[in-house]
Amino acid sequence: MPRRPPSTAAEGKPTPAALPPELARGDAFTWHSESDEPTPTRLSPVDDRLSADAALKRVRRGEFLLYTGDFHNAKQLLGALSRRLSRPAGGRSPLEAFRAERRARQLEHETLSRIVVALDRAYQLGLSRAPDVSLACRQVWGEPETDVTVVPLKQLLGMLGAAEWRRKGLAVPGLTGLLHPHYGVYLPTRTDYVELLLSLSNVKGKRVFDVGTGTGVLSFLLLQRGAASAVATDCDSRAVTCARENAERLGLAKRFQVLEADLFPEGQADLVVCNPPWIPEPPKNRVDRAVFDEDNQFLRRFLEGLPAHLTPGGEGLLIISDLAVLLGLRPPGWLEEQFARCGLTVKWKRSTPARHSKAKDRSDPLHAARSREVTTLYGLTPEAPRS
Structure with missing residues (x-):
């Protein structure tokens, strides 16, 4: 459901990037998450100047980072974050290996899902070099409920891949x-x-x-x-x-x-x-x-x-x-x-x-x-x- 976040910028820190006008005004936005995560109460705008190490520290503190820069740089950031996460060691029983692998996958999902993007009323993604994601979004969610929709970038990429399977x-x-x-x-x-x-x-x-x-x-x-x-x-x-x-x-x-x-x-x-x-x-x-x-x-x-x-x-x-x-x-x-x-x-x-x-x-x-x-x-x- 659309909710109004009480704050959109990290307190006491200069924002390195600007929020979309609707979010800057504090307008309600629609939040979509496959994991039923609660709507973020704070969105911290970031752009291409953000390093993967800095991003990892911030998401581990619980921040949701709203990417406003280049689409391809945003994808590279996700990859860099994933590579920085620990992987299970070998030498385990099959059950121990399964448990460790599942914990690692869940941690990866929770970490990467804190890099989010905003879509406008037409489901257009306002990042430079961004593809047209509107059809993929309508196929999954139907028509927009509010002027802004916020979604984890990782989820949106999955939706784009699925839309291609559906087309072909x-x-x-x-x-x-x-x-x-x-x-x-x-x-x-x-x-x-x-x-x-x-x-x-x-x-x-x-x-x-x-x-x-x-x-x-x-x-x-x-x-x-x-x-x-x-x-x-x-x-x-x-x-x-x-x-x-x-x-x-x-x-x-x-x-x-x-x-x-x-x-x-x-x-x-x-x-x-x-x-x-x-x-x-x-x-x-x-x-x-x-x-x-x-x-x-x-x-x-x-x-x-x-x-x-x-x-x-x-x-x-x-x-x-x-x-x-x-x-x-x-x-x-x-x-x-x-x-x-x-x-x-x-x-x-x-x-x-x-x-x-x-x-x-x-x-x-x-x-x-x-x-x-x-x-x-x-x-x-x-x-x-x-x-």
Whole structure:
């Protein structure tokens, strides 16, 4: 929501750069942060004269630095700040390495997110050599609420990259046509789980539920291979919009419906597919929710509700990585225990080793686990009633 900051300059210090007129007057501005950080109460204007060392000291004191200089210099400042942050040391267990890496990533996010920029009523960025960011902003936020919008530069750069993916489209193995992902929706650049789904031999005429659909890619693959219909759900409104738009682009809108919902749609389906978040840790921000599932809550509830949403003879299709087990975040055999607890039988399963870039990157702190990662597609059916 728009809020009025009580002060905009560091007290007792000369400002090296000028605030935009609206902020100098103390006008309310709209604050956008994926991490739900409170609206800054003070914005300290800075420009190209600010060194990375000075910036790091100031953000560590809690300042939000409003960059008013050159766009490319602002990006270089972000890079210089990132290089000054400590990285986890080696020689740790997989779990210790994961915890240390996550803490480092969170510190980096918190630090870099304090370099912010201001956009005008038309979402124009008033930095020299700045690109046109208005379309990317409207795609994510809609129309401006106030004359000034303030956003972390790091987030804005992510939005620009996502807008380019959305414009160009993404080729997905087995999908006829391009997928156009939206900002904040999980990007299906990992093809392991997609290729596993393509191994299904008979989907013709089947009714599909797709739980946690994201871009809608799994529904679209099944529809193009002959499924009769697909009803998809996602708890994120951006994913719902993304999936709906992609169904229209691919000519599948008449057989595809997407709903903003926590888990299952009403009724039953012949195939219920789910590629859930695979790391049982709390998400740190909205984008994290596609990967992090605190205490396996989403996965537990999916398995508990699955039998009631399958038609007689129907199958649940669970696609999940074993990275959590390799990292020590989930004990071996835990998933199989959950199947039994929820009255599910593994009718069949197919697995593939990870082929994404991080599995081959020896400089990655989690390489020891990621190099052994396996993704499995489980065919699940309700246990037969005991006589």
